[in-house]
Amino acid sequence: MTQFVLRRVLQGLFSILGASLIIFVITRLSGDPVVLMLPPEAPEALVQQMRERLGLHLPVWQQYLVFLGDALTGDFGTSYRWDMPVRDLIFERLPATIYLASAALAFSLVLSIPFGVISAVRRGSWFDRFAKTVAMLGQAMPNFWVGLLLILVFSIHLEWMPAFGADTPAHVIMPAIALGWYPVAAQTRIVRSAMLDVLESDYIRMGRSVGVPEGVLVWKYAFRNAAVPLVTMMGVYFASMLGGAFVVEVVFAWPGLGRTVVEALFARDFPVVQAGVLFAAIMFVIANLLVDLSYGLIDPRIRHDR
Amino acid sequence: MTEMSPMDHAPADQSRTDQPPVLDVRHLVTELRLRRGALRPVDGVSFRVGRGETLGIVGESGSGKSMTCLSLLRLLPRPGGRIAAGEVLVAGTDLTKLSEKELARDWRGRRISMVTQDPMSSLNPVYTVGDQVGAPLRYHGLAHSRAEARARAADALGRVRIPSPEARLDDFPHQFSGGMRQRVVSAMAIACAPEVMIADEPTSSLDVTIQVKMMDLYKQIQEETGVAIVLITHDMGVAASICDRIAVMYAGRIVEQGPAREIFRNPAHPYTRALLNAIPKLGEKSKRLYALGGQPPSLLDMPGGCRFAPRCTLADAKCLAAYPGDSDLGSGHRAACWRLSEEGAPDAA
Ligand SMILES: Nc1ncnc2c1ncn2[C@@H]1O[C@H](COP(=O)(O)OP(=O)(O)OP(=O)(O)O)[C@@H](O)[C@H]1O
Ligand code: SF4
Ligand SMILES: [Mg+2]
Numbered sequence: 050m051t052q053f054v055l056r057r058v059l060q061g062l063f064s065i066l067g068a069s070l071i072i073f074v075i076t077r078l079s080g081d082p083v084v085l086m087l088p089p090e091a092p093e094a095l096v097q098q099m100r101e102r103l104g105l106h107l108p109v110w111q112q113y114l115v116f117l118g119d120a121l122t123g124d125f126g127t128s129y130r131w132d133m134p135v136r137d138l139i140f141e142r143l144p145a146t147i148y149l150a151s152a153a154l155a156f157s158l159v160l161s162i163p164f165g166v167i168s169a170v171r172r173g174s175w176f177d178r179f180a181k182t183v184a185m186l187g188q189a190m191p192n193f194w195v196g197l198l199l200i201l202v203f204s205i206h207l208e209w210m211p212a213f214g215a216d217t218p219a220h221v222i223m224p225a226i227a228l229g230w231y232p233v234a235a236q237t238r239i240v241r242s243a244m245l246d247v248l249e250s251d252y253i254r255m256g257r258s259v260g261v262p263e264g265v266l267v268w269k270y271a272f273r274n275a276a277v278p279l280v281t282m283m284g285v286y287f288a289s290m291l292g293g294a295f296v297v298e299v300v301f302a303w304p305g306l307g308r309t310v311v312e313a314l315f316a317r318d319f320p321v322v323q324a325g326v327l328f329a330a331i332m333f334v335i336a337n338l339l340v341d342l343s344y345g346l347i348d349p350r351i352r353h354d355r
Numbered sequence: 356m357t358e359m360s361p362m363d364h365a366p367a368d369q370s371r372t373d374q375p376p377v378l379d380v381r382h383l384v385t386e387l388r389l390r391r392g393a394l395r396p397v398d399g400v401s402f403r404v405g406r407g408e409t410l411g412i413v414g415e416s417g418s419g420k421s422m423t424c425l426s427l428l429r430l431l432p433r434p435g436g437r438i439a440a441g442e443v444l445v446a447g448t449d450l451t452k453l454s455e456k457e458l459a460r461d462w463r464g465r466r467i468s469m470v471t472q473d474p475m476s477s478l479n480p481v482y483t484v485g486d487q488v489g490a491p492l493r494y495h496g497l498a499h500s501r502a503e504a505r506a507r508a509a510d511a512l513g514r515v516r517i518p519s520p521e522a523r524l525d526d527f528p529h530q531f532s533g534g535m536r537q538r539v540v541s542a543m544a545i546a547c548a549p550e551v552m553i554a555d556e557p558t559s560s561l562d563v564t565i566q567v568k569m570m571d572l573y574k575q576i577q578e579e580t581g582v583a584i585v586l587i588t589h590d591m592g593v594a595a596s597i598c599d600r601i602a603v604m605y606a607g608r609i610v611e612q613g614p615a616r617e618i619f620r621n622p623a624h625p626y627t628r629a630l631l632n633a634i635p636k637l638g639e640k641s642k643r644l645y646a647l648g649g650q651p652p653s654l655l656d657m658p659g660g661c662r663f664a665p666r667c668t669l670a671d672a673k674c675l676a677a678y679p680g681d682s683d684l685g686s687g688h689r690a691a692c693w694r695l696s697e698e699g700a701p702d703a704a
Contacts, residue, residue: 250476252477255469256479256490258468259463265494350527350529
């Protein structure tokens with residue numbers, strides 16, 4: 050078990066390193082931030098001086114090593130745009146993104162679990178078709194489009210929901226739906242097909258043969274088995290929520306890491322983009338690690354095997 | 356519909372006990388609707404089992420033994436499976452007439468239960484043994500608290516002779532050996548002390564020595580609780596050693612039934628005799644004992660007359676024309692064959 054965790058942590062570190070390297074190179078390819086920071090008529094000497102101050106005159110690999118070395122000491126540089134330490138900026142914005150991604154994931158599960166379970170129990174029924182339609186709709190529409198639609202209907206037209214910002218708990222509802230609707234189709238499919246298998250199993254028949262009520266068989270004894278494949282995919286879904294947050298946060302003016310990084314990208318605010326992506330990668334690795342640890346909790350065979 | 360034979364509802368067999376049967380199956384017909392059409396894997400089966408009695412059901416693979424078991428508890432595959440006709444009386448109540456809810460609440464696991472072939476897959480891998488054995492007790496209101504359910508589950512595990520049962524309540528099925536898992540399944544089945552237990556080849560996936568132990572265990576449990584047992588088996592040796600009565604099934608019907616001694620000493624039906632002849636001589640070991648010539652008929656294309664006719668050396672025109680009704684051969688021994696009078700009393704072994 051300890052060995053398994055160590056292996057996973059090591060793999061995670063490599064992923065983080067890889068992600069940071071890729072984003073580092075890409076930002077450097079996107080153009081020169083100094084051009085955006087200084088007025089067009091600024092003298093060449095000033096531009097050069099600025100580059101040197103930011104360390105941009107060094108070869109890219111040296112810049113990367115400097116970045117890594119600083120990052121290890123917790124120093125992510127200063128934002129060109131907001132003019133504050135990147136670390137403070139990230140720690141200010143990251144919680145909002147985690148909150149949104151978690152709310153979106155929760156929303157997707159609140160839909161997909163009952164959808165999948167009931168569709169399996171009543172396969173071929175109107176509910177099965179209804180659930181499939183609702184789930185597919187979320188997959189067919191891009192999340193920003195769902196977001197705009199929600200704003201149009203519930204904020205502008207009906208005036209029920211706040212559209213922008215994160216001032217009240219209600220603010221998270223629409224962005225969470227826009228973000229969380231997409232994976233519902235895939236999750237419903239996973240739950241449904243796992244439930245179909247499990248409901249056919251000998252142990253469910255055994256439970257039925259000793260008089261365990263049908264509802265208990267489905268929601269307790271069958272579901273826990275069927276949840277295993279869903280849980281193993283949770284890290285992937287959380288990651289896709291983090292990724293989707295970059296767009297949805299812009300649509301809803303959500304004060305999270307995603308919107309910050311997108312704005313930073315347009316401003317060629319390299320330190321913010323690099324640190325933002327690095328933290329997203331760290332979140333991704335942590336989420337996957339938690340998932341790997343958690344399905345041992347659900348399935349004792351995995352727990353004992355390791 | 357199926358032919359009714361005059362002997363089907365004959366007075367109670369002269370069982371070992373003279374009490375009314377706890378399990379009385381009357382002319383049970385089970386239908387399976389498939390895309391290819393509807394099958395009747397069980398087609399007019401009748402038998403009775405008294406308190407403390409063991410009925411063995413034997414027959415080739417595909418003869419409908421498991422379908423009969425599943426029908427008794429109404430656990431047929433869904434959708435598609437249903438009981439098309441007949442009655443299943445447990446202590447006088449017809450289970451075929453009950454709602455699914457009543458059946459689960461008052462009957463399954465409480466008064467009639469089942470152990471199936473595969474102990475490996477009959478236990479839920481993600482719940483503890485204590486939880487699973489405790490489940491019938493909890494849902495039948497025989498345990499009112501967690502502590503009581505645990506205590507009674509441990510008690511049930513003890514009754515199937517699992518060593519230090521309290522210590523094993525929190526273990527998971529994969530921590531048990533095959534034989535021990537079958538004991539756990541049996542503990543689930545007997546936890547509420549049902550009057551009838553159905554055991555569908557409960558030991559066929561286990562080692563021979565463990566098989567013998569399991570059978571002894573069932574016998575002991577029966578002596579302690581008086582449970583009536585329906586035992587499906589491929590093993591004529593097992594059938595001979597622990598069954599009071601034997602029913603021989605062929606192509607969805609019981610072709611012969613009676614006291615075990617009678618069946619082994621004076622088999623009346625040509626199929627039964629063929630089965631007994633196919634038993635390997637002492638010392639030869641084989642799990643599937645029957646090496647009969649030919650194949651059982653397809654359920655989709657059932658012969659109109661005697662279902663055994665295509666493989667029967669005695670078959671004549673009458674056999675092909677109509678299905679033979681049951682004949683009473685005395686002391687609860689019955690067989691369905693046109694030519695019993697000529698060949699009904701062959702020499703004993
Ligand atoms: N799900 C199913 N779909 C189609 N046919 C089925 C199904 N289940 C059973 N049958 C058919 O019903 C008949 C009876 O099957 P059953 O399982 O009761 O036989 P059995 O006597 O228990 O055999 P075995 O000794 O192999 O366990 C067989 O001919 C089988 O082909
Ligand atoms: S009825 Fe005829 S075919 Fe059938 S078992 Fe008897 S003799 Fe054979
Ligand atoms: Mg069978």
